[in-house]
Amino acid sequence: xxxxxxxxxxxxxxxxxxxxxxxxxxxxxxxxxxxxxxxxxxxxxxxxxxxxxxxxxxxxxxxxxxxxxxxxxxxxxxxxxxxxxxxxxxxxxxxxxxxxxxxxxxxxxxxxxxxxxxxxxxxxxxxxxxxxxxxxxxxxxxxxxxxxxxxxxxxxxxxxxxxxxxxxxxxxxxxxxxxxxxxxxxxxxxxxxxxxxxxxxxxxxxxxxxxxxxxxxxxxxxxxxxxxxxxxxxxxxxxxxxxxxxxxxxxxxxxxxxxxxxxxxxxxxxxxxxxxxxxxxxxxxxxxxxxxxxxxxxxxxxxxxxxxxxxxxxxxxxxxxxxxxxxxxxxxxxxxxxxxxxxxxxxxxxxxxxxxxxxxxxxx
Amino acid sequence: xxxxxxxxxxxxxxxxxxxxxxxxxxxxxxxxxxxxxxxxxxxxxxxxxxxxxxxxxxxxxxxxxxxxxxxxxxxxxxxxxxxxxxxxxxxxxxxxxxxxxxxxxxxxxxxxxxxxxxxxxxxxxxxxxxxxxxxxxxxxxxxxxxxxxxxxxxxxxxxxxxxxxxxxxxxxxxxxxxxxxxxxxxxxxxxxxxxxxxxxxxxxxxxxxxxxxxxxxxxxxxxxxxxxxxxxxxxxxxxxxxxxxxxxxxxxxxxxxxxxxxxxxxxxxxxxxxxxxxxxxxxxxxxxxxxxxxxxxxxxxxxxxxxxxxxxxxxxxxxxxxxxxxxxxxxxxxxxxxxxxxxxxxxxxxxxxxxxxxxxxxxx
DNA sequence: TGTTGGCACTCTCTTGTTCCGAGTGCTAAT
DNA sequence: ATTAGCACTCGGAACAAGAGAGTGCCAACA
Numbered sequence: 108x109x110x111x112x113x114x115x116x117x118x119x120x121x122x123x124x125x126x127x128x129x130x131x132x133x134x135x136x137x138x139x140x141x142x143x144x145x146x147x148x149x150x151x152x153x154x155x156x157x158x159x160x161x162x163x164x165x166x167x168x169x170x171x172x173x174x175x176x177x178x179x180x181x182x183x184x185x186x187x188x189x190x191x192x193x194x195x196x197x198x199x200x201x202x203x204x205x206x207x208x209x210x211x212x213x214x215x216x217x218x219x220x221x222x223x224x225x226x227x228x229x230x231x232x233x234x235x236x237x238x239x240x241x242x243x244x245x246x247x248x249x250x251x252x253x254x255x256x257x258x259x260x261x262x263x264x265x266x267x268x269x270x271x272x273x274x275x276x277x278x279x280x281x282x283x284x285x286x287x288x289x290x291x292x293x294x295x296x297x298x299x300x301x302x303x304x305x306x307x308x309x310x311x312x313x314x315x316x317x318x319x320x321x322x323x324x325x326x327x328x329x330x331x332x333x334x335x336x337x338x339x340x341x342x343x344x345x346x347x348x349x350x351x352x353x354x355x356x357x358x359x360x361x362x363x364x365x366x367x368x369x370x371x372x373x374x375x376x377x378x379x380x381x382x383x384x385x386x387x388x389x390x391x392x393x394x395x396x397x398x399x400x401x402x403x404x405x406x407x408x409x410x411x412x413x414x415x416x417x418x419x420x421x422x423x424x425x426x427x428x429x430x431x432x433x434x435x436x437x438x439x440x441x442x443x444x445x446x447x448x449x450x451x452x453x454x455x456x457x458x459x460x461x462x463x464x465x466x467x468x469x470x471x
Numbered sequence: 472x473x474x475x476x477x478x479x480x481x482x483x484x485x486x487x488x489x490x491x492x493x494x495x496x497x498x499x500x501x502x503x504x505x506x507x508x509x510x511x512x513x514x515x516x517x518x519x520x521x522x523x524x525x526x527x528x529x530x531x532x533x534x535x536x537x538x539x540x541x542x543x544x545x546x547x548x549x550x551x552x553x554x555x556x557x558x559x560x561x562x563x564x565x566x567x568x569x570x571x572x573x574x575x576x577x578x579x580x581x582x583x584x585x586x587x588x589x590x591x592x593x594x595x596x597x598x599x600x601x602x603x604x605x606x607x608x609x610x611x612x613x614x615x616x617x618x619x620x621x622x623x624x625x626x627x628x629x630x631x632x633x634x635x636x637x638x639x640x641x642x643x644x645x646x647x648x649x650x651x652x653x654x655x656x657x658x659x660x661x662x663x664x665x666x667x668x669x670x671x672x673x674x675x676x677x678x679x680x681x682x683x684x685x686x687x688x689x690x691x692x693x694x695x696x697x698x699x700x701x702x703x704x705x706x707x708x709x710x711x712x713x714x715x716x717x718x719x720x721x722x723x724x725x726x727x728x729x730x731x732x733x734x735x736x737x738x739x740x741x742x743x744x745x746x747x748x749x750x751x752x753x754x755x756x757x758x759x760x761x762x763x764x765x766x767x768x769x770x771x772x773x774x775x776x777x778x779x780x781x782x783x784x785x786x787x788x789x790x791x792x793x794x795x796x797x798x799x800x801x802x803x804x805x806x807x808x809x810x811x812x813x814x815x816x817x818x819x820x821x822x823x824x825x826x827x828x829x830x831x832x833x834x835x
Numbered sequence: 836t837g838t839t840g841g842c843a844c845t846c847t848c849t850t851g852t853t854c855c856g857a858g859t860g861c862t863a864a865t
Numbered sequence: 866a867t868t869a870g871c872a873c874t875c876g877g878a879a880c881a882a883g884a885g886a887g888t889g890c891c892a893a894c895a
Contacts (some may be wrong), residue, residue, distance in 0.1 A: 131858090133857070151859070151860075165859085168858090168860095169857070169859055171855095297846070
């Protein structure tokens, strides 16, 4: 199914022109670009063939041509020249990436926002933690009615909560519980934390107040929460920039699909995938609502069993080249910063940031 | 400027009918409602007067009448009968409120989502912490290169973070630091934490590793973060349900204004206000972008120096009555759960409160 | 005096028609 | 194989006519 070199050039021209103008592109327009040295008539012939091959279609008999999903696919796979971001863009992005980097869960929202700003399409960011366990327990005795639970998780994040009790506890019990939990619960995935285990702990601690239950509930909840994929959507409104979404109903449909966030997950087969940028064009999407939109997805490793995904949604007439380049860069940057090494990106790093904040007195 | 009883009835009828249908309402339509026992002709006369009084206007000579902002204002202030939510709605809402209640900062997003779902307009939720201090410090020594900072804040929330160090620390230093911070930093507002204080602490602790700096940076950052008003926007897309936003440009303008979240803050004069529901109609809004939309705002106390605000945005032709009722109820529910008492609403407490609300009835 | 029915008038919205231009497909010439 | 020319097609803009909804006003009525 090889097609001639010239057809490829023409196809690429159609795609690019259509991306630019959002209007069906005619033979003349292509000829005018000057890349091909032949007349509109010749191009017409080629166009006709491209149509019958399925790469293009015409909205009606006397209109220009528009790429089909297959045409876009061909373009993305073979024709598109991978864009690089300009130096300024690169720097700008790096600057912004450096600014906010603490723990992933805080960042994820910024990431989606960033991706959306960058590309001017709505963007979705999500993370999945494949497996988490508690690495360490601490219970801090505050006073007779309050204590703090501190969990350090296997991904080096720390979660904590104040527990308020209507009854008094003594410091001894709290200590005992901490020890027991450290002994019995560390390194366990949440499925392994059974009612039986909890019960055993309760007895061992001689806990008549139900603290064990409270604590283990928090543990389960926390592990569950961390493991639950979280999704953030930003810039939905940018959809309205696109002429194909000038129909409010269409826009609304897609937007409400998107704001139901996680449901892009069908596409998260990509989660396990490589670090490449994936493009899903129109009907290639599994979700019905996306059948005539396209999605560009970058996924990367964010350290300790965490997979992170950034997706950008737009019309099939999307600037694949630019978007892919930007996402790819973004993913690479985040991956470098978050993933890889064992050490969380803290410590020294912080110091630098500290200075910034101290001097600049300007937050935000 | 008193207007006759009948005029009021007619005005109310126009507003309600217009809210329902989104179409200019004519004399016949009002007559057909049957509330007034007079002919369309009479109503026409009254309508004409209401127009010249400024409560109504007509899009063009031979169209029905549409309320002006002044008309809406009159309606909201005097005519509107405060709706009550139906029993089912009340129950449903209570159920959902009970489901998720941990700390406010986690909830705030859910609150905006809830408000939006409830009203079918975009909703914005934001919190401001007037003043926060640290109530208690803990440093947990993990190993030579890691320790955990745990802050308990004056609003009873707990924040924690793992600090990773490229150098070794001994347990003694960590203990010393915890004691020093507890002595020197508790109860301080963030402005009071000066570089001088930090420096003094550093010397007192004999800390050559810069831990003091790291810790105090975290403190400042945390306090700053908590104090920074956070806003959450949900359901922007619901705007597209409204016929007045079928123009994508108009919709887009408003949506991007909204997604810049905090900028509703001009309206947050309301933050200090009472617990009443406020309605800002069209030009009453300060923000240029809202000049032809309306905002319904409920604000309430969420405990310890925290003021929380829920706002709903829609066209001026908004179902004020229903929205106000719902927001008011929502605010009351949250206020009861979060605010008031000294004790944080956690642990056992939740359960008790729940019962109370379930059995007892709503207070308007 | 306030209310009512009637009627001419105004203005928008819809539908149908026409016209224009962009772009095609085909054919014949190079 | 490429090109120029030409008739043809089709959508969209522009325009005209008709329908419908609603008004304003006047004259009659309680």
